[in-house]
Amino acid sequence: MTARRKCGAERGGREGPPLWAALVAVACSKPWSPSEYSEAALVANVGRGFALGAATAAHQIEGGNDNDWSAWEAGAFSSGRAHVKGGDRSGLACDSWNLWERDVGVLRELGLRHYRMSIEWSRLVPVRGGWDEAAAARYRQMFALMRQSGIAPAVTLHHFTLPRWFAERGGWEHPEAVADFADYVARAADQFGDQVDRWITINEPNVYAVLGYMDGKWPPGVQDARRGARVLATLLRAHAEAYATLKARDTRDADGDGVSSEVGIAHHARVFQPGSINPLDHLVAHASDEFFNQAVPEAIATGRIRISVPGTIDIDETYPGLTGAWDFFGLNSYTRDHMRVDLGTPSLSQTYVPDGKPTTDLGWEIYPEGLLELLRRYARYQRPIVILENGIADRSDLQRADYIRLHLLAITRAAREGIPVTGYYHWSLMDNFEWAEGYSGRFGLYAVDFDDPARRRTARDSASVIRSLAGALAGRAASATDE
Ligand code: FCB
Numbered sequence: 001m002t003a004r005r006k007c008g009a010e011r012g013g014r015e016g017p018p019l020w021a022a023l024v025a026v027a028c029s030k031p032w033s034p035s036e037y038s039e040a041a042l043v044a045n046v047g048r049g050f051a052l053g054a055a056t057a058a059h060q061i062e063g064g065n066d067n068d069w070s071a072w073e074a075g076a077f078s079s080g081r082a083h084v085k086g087g088d089r090s091g092l093a094c095d096s097w098n099l100w101e102r103d104v105g106v107l108r109e110l111g112l113r114h115y116r117m118s119i120e121w122s123r124l125v126p127v128r129g130g131w132d133e134a135a136a137a138r139y140r141q142m143f144a145l146m147r148q149s150g151i152a153p154a155v156t157l158h159h160f161t162l163p164r165w166f167a168e169r170g171g172w173e174h175p176e177a178v179a180d181f182a183d184y185v186a187r188a189a190d191q192f193g194d195q196v197d198r199w200i201t202i203n204e205p206n207v208y209a210v211l212g213y214m215d216g217k218w219p220p221g222v223q224d225a226r227r228g229a230r231v232l233a234t235l236l237r238a239h240a241e242a243y244a245t246l247k248a249r250d251t252r253d254a255d256g257d258g259v260s261s262e263v264g265i266a267h268h269a270r271v272f273q274p275g276s277i278n279p280l281d282h283l284v285a286h287a288s289d290e291f292f293n294q295a296v297p298e299a300i301a302t303g304r305i306r307i308s309v310p311g312t313i314d315i316d317e318t319y320p321g322l323t324g325a326w327d328f329f330g331l332n333s334y335t336r337d338h339m340r341v342d343l344g345t346p347s348l349s350q351t352y353v354p355d356g357k358p359t360t361d362l363g364w365e366i367y368p369e370g371l372l373e374l375l376r377r378y379a380r381y382q383r384p385i386v387i388l389e390n391g392i393a394d395r396s397d398l399q400r401a402d403y404i405r406l407h408l409l410a411i412t413r414a415a416r417e418g419i420p421v422t423g424y425y426h427w428s429l430m431d432n433f434e435w436a437e438g439y440s441g442r443f444g445l446y447a448v449d450f451d452d453p454a455r456r457r458t459a460r461d462s463a464s465v466i467r468s469l470a471g472a473l474a475g476r477a478a479s480a481t482d483e
Helices: 002-006 017-027 068-073 097-109 133-148 164-168 176-191 205-214 224-248 279-302 369-381 398-415 435-440 465-483
Strands: 053-055 114-118 150-159 196-202 262-274 304-309 313-318 330-343 349-352 385-389 421-427 446-448 457-459
Touching: 017 114, 053 150, 053 196, 053 304, 053 385, 053 465, 068 164, 068 435, 097 133, 097 457, 097 465, 133 150, 133 176, 150 176, 176 224, 196 224, 205 262, 205 279, 224 262, 224 279, 224 304, 224 313, 262 279, 262 369, 262 385, 279 304, 279 330, 279 349, 279 369, 330 369, 369 385, 369 398, 398 465, 421 465
Parallel strands: 053 114, 053 421, 114 150, 150 196, 196 262, 262 330, 330 385, 385 421
Antiparallel strands: 304 313, 330 349, 446 457
């Protein structure tokens, strides 16, 4: 990427070339040159209330969790390969359960006013019908310190992990799964509603269904497309119930902005690129797109859950409570998949990254234009779009600064086109336990030393881009107040 070469070039607060220059560059297939844009220019087009933040999830940072994932981490596939790369276990993770004050300190160092985190269902409800008051009190302390520090929490209720009791009796396939989830959501709304206004019900139902039930790479390790599709449909119903519960029970406005609860889902989307002009490559890319990118938002927009994979799955049912059950469109976006037909695999397809494309440490293609494509596409739902995750595994930190700037450039373009992007949470605040990749993927703005019992957090150079963006937004907010 030219971007990488230019990284670190002196920027001196210039506004950068006009956006049409970037358009011309894109049209001529020239790489975008993010360092030509000052941070002020990168946020110039977004709305005044734009939420810039960072994101984490409980199991990935807290340490000491006891849930279906901690059980899974101890196991291996029938081939003998450990479930998690290198046999890593989440273990103490970042020890955020104890070091949460330091984490809030990190947010403050970055000048961030928004933090997406999750509360751990297995901690709060360790047994069916129970509620751990001490765990709840700890989360209340965390939220209180954030509020005192001018940081608004955005709280995810289910970020991949399940309490053991819930998983052991069949997880999302149990007939009472949706009701049990709604009970937990109700307690969370009652306990934290005065401190939390922004809620994310479920993180990435599509990823959960694919990796847990279709590819079998995550717990519960099932490889059955039909069951995966059913679980996805169940998660959508669970979302609808959670949405209704939060709207009914969280009527307390934590920050006095007139909004007591805004509720959404975190939808993971990827660009599926046919690998060639072969119509079969187009067919598999299209089918993946329909299933992965389209089924979830269409279901929430219309209340009709339609999940189909030709020849295998055909779900078509309505769930009235789902219709319009989102106050914002939460988007997680990272990469693009190139696809070709492969009759030798269960999905009849293969994903790959062509030679020469820039990739991250985990081999994901760096494709910021994809974010713009997704924003344009999802604008049709006429909801404010909040990017709830976007980031890069980059241990050396050579690419992260440009990655952030290029994605902000995509947002700025979208904003210019009138697409209401109202927030960006960078994944992640700090290095953490990256699921099946263990500790091999380093996504942090802050590096965490996992060999150090104190889990020291150290800012990476690229964190300065986020700090400058936060500064530019704060500067704008201050000048608006002066006006
Ligand atoms: C997303 C997950 C998040 C993190 C990033 C890298 O799919 O929601 O927990 O693992 O990927």
